[in-house]
Amino acid sequence: MPVATVNALDHLDRTQLAALVLEHLLAGHLIDRSAMPQVMARFGNDAMRDVAIDEWMGASPVYTRRMQRLLRMEGDDVETMFKNLQFDIGSPPQYMDFRFAVHDRDHGEFWLASCGALLDVEPMGDELVTMMCHAIEDPTFDATACAVNPKARVRPIHRPPRQPADRHPHCHWTVTIDEAHEPLGEPAPARRIGATKAAALPIAGSASGVIAGADGRDEPGRRDYAGPLEQDLDLTQFSGSVLRAVSDEVCLQGHLLAMSALAAVEDRFGAEAAKEIGHQQLIGVGGVVAERLCRGFGLGGGPEAIAAVLDLHPALRPRSYAAFRVELDGEQLTLHLDPCTALDEERELTWPMLVCEDHRSLDAIVHGVD
Numbered sequence: 339m340p341v342a343t344v345n346a347l348d349h350l351d352r353t354q355l356a357a358l359v360l361e362h363l364l365a366g367h368l369i370d371r372s373a374m375p376q377v378m379a380r381f382g383n384d385a386m387r388d389v390a391i392d393e394w395m396g397a398s399p400v401y402t403r404r405m406q407r408l409l410r411m412e413g414d415d416v417e418t419m420f421k422n423l424q425f426d427i428g429s430p431p432q433y434m435d436f437r438f439a440v441h442d443r444d445h446g447e448f449w450l451a452s453c454g455a456l457l458d459v460e461p462m463g464d465e466l467v468t469m470m471c472h473a474i475e476d477p478t479f480d481a482t483a484c485a486v487n488p489k490a491r492v493r494p495i496h497r498p499p500r501q502p503a504d505r506h507p508h509c510h511w512t513v514t515i516d517e518a519h520e521p522l523g524e525p526a527p528a529r530r531i532g533a534t535k536a537a538a539l540p541i542a543g544s545a546s547g548v549i550a551g552a553d554g555r556d557e558p559g560r561r562d563y564a565g566p567l568e569q570d571l572d573l574t575q576f577s578g579s580v581l582r583a584v585s586d587e588v589c590l591q592g593h594l595l596a597m598s599a600l601a602a603v604e605d606r607f608g609a610e611a612a613k614e615i616g617h618q619q620l621i622g623v624g625g626v627v628a629e630r631l632c633r634g635f636g637l638g639g640g641p642e643a644i645a646a647v648l649d650l651h652p653a654l655r656p657r658s659y660a661a662f663r664v665e666l667d668g669e670q671l672t673l674h675l676d677p678c679t680a681l682d683e684e685r686e687l688t689w690p691m692l693v694c695e696d697h698r699s700l701d702a703i704v705h706g707v708d
Contacts, residue, residue, distance in 0.1 A: 344664040346646040347582065352559060354635070355581035356573035358650065361634060362588040365627040365652045366427025369592055370394075371458075372622030373599050376615045381607060387469050389602040394478040396527030396598030398428060399485035400537045401591040406486070408541050408587055409580075410562035414487040416446035416513050417567045422486060423448070424571050425584065427591045428478075431571075437507070440567060444515040447495070449507040456498055456508050464499040471498045471509065481525050483513060488521035490514070531598050534686055535679045536590060539658055542583035586656035593659060596620075597686040604687070616692050620699040624653050628706025639708035641671045647707045648673060653689055653699070660690045673700070 350358060370393065378386040405411075405425045411418050420438045423429045429436055433454035440446045450456075459466050479492035495510040524532070531537060559577030573581065596619060604612035628647050635650075637643035645666045648654060654662040661678035664671065675681075680690040693699060 344645040344649045344666055346649040347585075350578075352574050352576070352578050352581060355578055355585065356576070357634060359573055359581055359585050359588060360431060361627070361630060362585055362592070362652045363425070363427055363430035364433055364630075365623060366588060366592040366595060367430050367433065367455075368623045368626060369427070369595050369599070369619060372626075373596075373603075373615055373619040376618045377603060380611070380615075383466070383469065385606065387473050389599065389606065390474050391477055392527045392602035392605075393595060393599040394428060394474070395481040395525040396531040396601065397591065397594040398426070398478065398482045399524065399528040400532050401587070401594050402426065402482055402485040404537075404541055404590070405584075405587055408583060410564045412564065413443075414515075415443040416440055416490075416515065417443070419483050419486045419490065419513060420446065420448060420567050421563055422482070425588070426482070427588060427595060428482070438567060438569060446513045447511065448513065449495075449510040451507050453508040456500075460498070460500075467498045477525075479511070480522060481528065484522045487515050488523070489516060489519040491516070491519060527598060527602065530601060531594055531686075534594070534597060535683055536593055536597065536659055536688075539590065539656075539679065542586065586658070589652040589655040590659060592652050593680065593689060596689055597683070600687045609687075612687055613692070613695075616687055616689070617696055617698060620653060620689050620692055621702045624651070624699045625702035625706040627651060627653070628703040632707045637707070641666060641669050644704055644707045645671050648703065651703055653703070660688075662690075 370390065374386050374390055377389050402422050406418065406422055409425070411421045417440045420440065423436055424431070435451040436448055437451050438446065438448050455470065456467065459470055483490040483492050491514050493512050493514070495512060497509040500508065557577050557579060559580065560575050561577060561580055576584070596616070599619070600612045600616045603615050628651060631637070631647050631650055632643060635646070637646050645664050648662070648664045654660055659678065660680045661676040663674040663676060665674065675690060675694065678690065680688045681694070
């Protein structure tokens with residue numbers, strides 16, 4: 339059997355690609371869930387709070403603008419903010435059930451009919467719930483909204499700790515754009531992450547404004563999200579090429595978030611602490627996501643399943659940033675990392691750099707399959 343380069347993504351239909359985008363969105367959120375317990379265990383709750391704030395404020399404004407350009411979600415209004423949240427690793431569908439109401443271009447509300455993050459943290463007590471739903475969300479919600487309009491403000495109607503204990507929705511917020519508001523400047527962490535090579539990568543279709551099919555011809559499905567906000571957005575309506583581009587952007591969101599988290603750790607505790615937390619971060623998210631991809635796509639075990647998961651895993655994509663290549667020769671599987679942008683970041687620590695140094699994260703991904 340000749341050596342074959344594995345391209346599992348190319349064999350997915352639109353329904354499968356839509357499922358992959360959802361998995362990549364959830365994987366992005368797991369980056370925070372993997373790193374923050376490490377920070378808390380080593381440096382305490384207050385350090386975790388401060389790192390988490392910088393983590394999200396650093397990455398979210400950068401990737402929000404990129405996704406907005408990719409899907410031609412033009413505008414600086416409340417509706418555009420809500421559309422961005424539907425493609426944000428900070429609010430993955432199903433894990434976080436966001437509901438939206440747009441009153442006019444400058445006013446709206448959103449609420450969480452169910453919040454997986456809250457359900458994870460509630461058993462740990464009100465102190466951590468308050469830290470997440472007050473101290474962390476206040477500045478990071480505004481940072482995300484202000485990436486669309488610097489005069490936007492996100493304010494709570496109610497939020498946890500829940501009183502009564504079974505209160506629904508889990509939280510409820512207003513979004514207001516007011517010309518009288520002082521424009522919020524770009525957060526310092528976002529300026530730092532915005533200066534990375536990852537942030538400057540070309541956006542698929544950005545030159546022409548339209549994403550063409552892989553063979554250059556028209557293909558069925560939507561090319562953008564330029565129309566009205568859809569409460570329950572059906573990703574399968576988008577073309578295969580758009581879904582592939584969205585998948586790549588969501589994977590890049592993950593790299594930006596990981597870099598932002600490690601930058602926040604390095605600023606406070608030094609490069610060695612950032613490096614070790616980075617390894618633990620990637621081990622945690624790598625293994626869990628591998629298990630989910632294997633189950634979700636019914637891949638089973640063995641070299642072919644491992645090769646497919648390595649090809650689909652968001653830690654090893656997009657290829658324009660992290661140039662991983664999977665080859666299969668019978669029972670022999672080889673993973674290559676070619677020269678790439680992720681290895682050329684001048685200031686920030688990246689996952690591909692960590693993989694080159696230590697293979698524990700690759701072990702976790704492979705063991706998640708077999």
